[in-house]
Amino acid sequence: MADPVTFATGTKSREARRPVIIALQIGFFIAWMALWEIMATTGLADPFFFSKPSLISARIWEWLSGGFIYEHLITTLTEALLAFLIGTVLGVIFGLTFARIRLLAAVFNPYIRVFNALPRVILAPIFLLWFGLGIASKVALGVTLVFMVVFFNTYQGIREVNPVLLNNVRMLQASQRQLLRYVYLPSAMTWIFSSLHTSIGFALVAAVVGEYLGSARGVGFVVAQAEGVFDTTGVFAGLILTSVVVLGIDLLIEKLENYLLRWRPGG
């Protein structure tokens, strides 16, 4: 049993330490950047391979202020979002069907395992051939990644529905459709939401990798172009920009998740 006194003081001291932690985090960032800058300037690290924080930040600023990067960012985000939406819808539908129809799950079990074991990034070249250099090939790749995550979580979520909740709602005379609506789906939702971070990350990975391998637009394309002319600064700028965007999306998802799962104890 949790001791309320220790618990309370524990929370308080963590609150009190917060500014210190933030200061240390910022300090580490500045030290790291300074070290990188100095190493590159003095030639300890070859600026050809490592570039310099000052050059990279100047490049990012140039992209943002000049408006060059927006078209590419929007392309990448569109691909990721489409892959995420389509993959989630398909994953929920299939997860639900497989969890409710035992025979289907039993028959397809080995195939699903094989497909899941396959490193799906390897499908990118095939999708490029099938769907061309436009956004469709990137969305297709993203769908295969997102689908698996959502599929497994939905399947698990439906299979692990608390039987007491199920019996209770059955006693309230719920039909099969109502059981799905009031018990199975909300129960699986908690699993699906907790997989949101993973699946949106996968969708972005798929978009960038797909663009890198062949495209005319997108952040992956920008990085590939920079790499083609040995422009290390451009590669780093692309990487950092992508990371910041993903971080922003992650924070938004966390807010959404906290709201939607507010009924959970301690949530």
Added chain:
Amino acid sequence: MTPAVSFDSVTIRLPTPDGGALTVATDLSLDIVEGKFVAIVGPSGCGKSTLLNLAAGLLFAPEGKVRIFGDELHAINQHAAYLFQQDALLPWRTIVDNVLLGPLIRGRSRAEAEPEARHWLQRVGLAGFEKQFPHQLSGGMRKRAALAQSWIVDPRILLMDEPFSALDVQTRQIMETELLGLWAETRKTVLFVTHDLEEAIALADEVVVLSARPARIKGIYPVNLPRPRDVAEIRMIPAFTTLFNRIWADLRVEVGAAAHG
């Protein structure tokens, strides 16, 4: 008069941990008269809860028949509400949304069902907690909400499976008294499974004692104690003690048999 619930030579099988099934009773018959509060006691593993699930239509007996008001039961019992031992409120719905679920499922609109749900929450002493989620309430309060959830649909039969066993003694007695209060207003048929003989006598009109495996009806004891009862005070009166000793003499043999068997 047709009994509310009638078990007609049913077989009870319990699943075993290794995936098999253990037959704990064969040829078990019992009639529950409409309007009576009947408690079922017996040693653990004798199939009390399974009997309740048969009456609910959540399980079906491999042999024998269950009749509800004379009609053989083949699906979920439409006349019954069930109060489970475990928490059965949907954790993602607020308390009021949980209580109005029954009417909602039966096709009533939310706008229609909500005032009724609020009224029921008030009756069980949960006014002001409508918008809370189940985990924000204490165990006793969750039981009150579950009570409201099952009574709002006005069932003719109430099935209760050790509903208060997880509560502390004080909360438990309060809940028992409130249950009797609600029951006195409507006189629904109640089937109350418990392992606590005192609770059974304090609440019921009739106590059914099941034997250890193979389970049979060891005895049916009418409880002729005055109503309305206060569950805490009734334990002090001599008639209670006499009855308790009589039933316990029978029950202890079975509990002993179950412990050694």
